[in-house]
């Protein structure tokens with residue numbers, strides 16, 4: 001079987017590794033991929049951007065691709081899965097209409113309200129006057145409605161901060177919408193489920209580390225590292241996520257004529273009122289994919305194909321015992337102004353300790369590997385315990401050098417400190 005994976009980051013490198021487990025897969029194509037992906041066996045990177053829907057459909061048709069897995073949100077929102085399906089091809093990911101659950105936070109909130117899912121109270125506004133009138137005195141969260149690559153969320157302590165955020169978002173463009181949300185508190189957990197429109201198979205719960213600096217300080221990033229499983233939520237809690245969050249949302253999406261197939265990512269906050277949804281993503285998380293796919297103990301392709309065709313029943317995903325950790329190595333200047341071009345060294349030695357998944361890398365004419373994006377590498381280990389996985393990952397990070405590189409040494413620290421249940 002020939003598989004096409006769309007995207008070129010650490011998540012897509014993790015997908016390649018997962019799909020390579022399958023004896024039924026003869027060849028993998030990745031659009032556009034990266035140098036780490038290109039070095040994998042049976043894998044070819046093609047020079048097609050992830051957002052070029054027409055070229056991707058053309059490629060999949062000509063190469064007789066039997067399964068396309070879409071990594072990032074942009075091609076989903078552009079309708080890549082709709083176009084592949086219309087061409088009679090199997091694609092794992094939601095349609096553009098279903099991807100609205102990530103593409104519009106207001107849409108996601110309305111789906112949650114209609115399905116009775118616990119989430120922060122909110123109001124949506126098109127004008128500054130209306131937002132100003134609705135703004136309470138206490139702490140709130142201000143969000144831009146559309147896709148903002150993680151840059152559209154402002155967690156505000158004061159009314160002045162909230163007003164400043166609203167001014168930034170409501171810049172006079174008529175179609176822009178801002179949300180004012182009740183600010184929740186608690187620990188955050190990512191629950192990702194493989195969905196077929198009706199049913200959901202859960203991956204183990206994971207925890208991302210969004211802040212740049214140790215101790216969860218500094219600016220928000222795409223994610224500086226992750227580990228799984230997390231004991232922040234127990235089996236009963238996960239059961240309630242399945243029963244009270246995922247299934248009702250899948251039912252509601254289906255009843256709206258947009259059944260959700262693909263990876264549904266629930267960003268949860270574990271509040272004193274129980275797990276509440278902060279956001280949904282219509283795709284696998286990054287760097288959650290790096291750890292969750294590293295924990296797979298089965299060939300995932302049959303379940304992926306089944307989800308794509310709407311028939312997950314009878315399939316499951318199995319995971320190895322132990323834990324996985326991913327430490328992200330980011331470029332100098334990340335997240336504000338990541339610098340490109342630093343020469344990366346030490347990967348050979350590092351790979352004795354960890355799987356080095358590439359994100360923002362590129363080869364120059366001389367064949368040297370360069371940093372070429374914000375998040376550069378995802379240093380990933382599945383081990384017998386979290387402590388074991390982390391110590392190997394950090395040892396690997398110590399082997400890798402590039403000018404100005406940044407990584408956190410406290411990924412998973414909270415889990416290690418938790419009293420065992």
Ligand code: AMP
Nearest residue numbers: 120141153181182183184185267278279
């Ligand atoms: P989002 O992109 O909606 O997940 O928001 C990004 C981050 O902002 C989350 O990971 C939380 O840390 C924080 N956040 C979002 N919504 C809320 C909320 N209602 N209350 C508290 N923190 C929030």
Ligand code: GLY
Nearest residue numbers: 208223285286287
């Ligand atoms: N790790 C957060 C995300 O993928 O959105």
